[in-house]
Amino acid sequence: MSTKKTLVLLFGGISSEHDASKKSFEHVLSRLTEKKILEIFATIKIAYISREGKVLFTPYEQKHPAAWYARQPHSITIIDLLAHLTQPNIFVFSLLHGQHGEDGCMQGVAKFLGVSGSFGTVLSAAVAMSKSHCNTFVAGLGTEVHIPHSQIVSAEAAISTAIAAWRPGEKVVIKPSSLGASILTELHTIGPDNKTIAELLKKILAYDSTALLQEFIAGEEYSCGCLEEHGVVTALPLIQVITEQQFFGHSEKHTLGKNEERVIMPEQESKIHSRIRHLSERLFQEIGLQHMARFDFRVAGDKLYFLEVNPLPGMMENSLFPKMLRAAGKNIEDIVILTYWNVQQLSKKVTEFRYHID
Missing domain, CATH: 3.30.470.20 (ATP-grasp fold, B domain)
Structure with a gap:
């Protein structure tokens, strides 16, 4: 019986970087026919999470383009998907960018349920x-x-005070603390009327719990x-x-x-x-x-x-x-294989420790 595992490519997600995840998947998909991949894994499956949290879980077929995997008629729940991913013959290569994908959330789920994959650790992802x-x-x-001087804004009521702390003419980078892909990241100059900056900060706070004003x-x-x-x-x-x-x-x-x-x-x-x-x-x-x-x-x-x-x-x-x-003479398929071997070498830590409590 083959000891090779099934590779699951996980993409999409409910974050603001859903589109970035789909484009990453498109490129990774184009490399799956490489001999290196087929030598390591027995089969390949594709798991797409829609913006609404529905899951399309489909066997990989070379004839299908990337978009095909995101428009199948039959879906399952995320709970159903996790039940599949906890099987011992599964290795997940995650392409879930941004919130709920690379910020510690999915890492925590994978750690708790014992899902084998490229997620990384909870703490490092969150930090x-x-x-x-x-x-x-x-x-x-x-x-x-050095770290550029930064000011944190976590409530709309604090926006005016935060802007007033900067001198007129200073250039500041306005950006979310936890979003990637440079979403809502803009360069502005402090002036007499900073309505544009204030509106951008309000918009960021609709997506993220914290916005930054950072020295340019x-x-x-x-x-x-x-x-x-x-x-x-x-x-x-x-x-x-x-x-x-x-x-x-x-x-x-x-x-x-x-x-x-x-x-x-x-x-x-x-x-x-x-x-x-x-x-x-x-x-x-x-x-x-x-x-x-x-x-x-x-x-x-x-x-x-x-x-x-x-x-x-x-x-x-x-x-x-x-x-x-x-x-460096490498490609995407090398990263998939590298993460797989890295995970195989990780030792599972003991979690049970019994002791008496009066």
């Missing part, structure tokens, strides 16, 4: 996806990296991906992101032609590039991340600023992380 908490954590490590750091922007393999964390080649306004927001990130991306191979690295790579590897380990992540930094003069970390980088063909992989 990484909360920009305000992650900034505090990184600042406390005592590294050479003019300078060069870099992104660094990391992979964990057999317990060893390795930084991928850096990518420098160049935009007209020196700002990498939602539009710049997702519109072709709005940014230039320059891959920096190890032999081209300067001292600051090497610092970014080494710091990324350290942060990966300190935060407790698993399998993969992508870190964003700014460089202003000789100062290095940490912006954020993405514990599940976008897997779209034109996203930064797949480009880093290709520069």
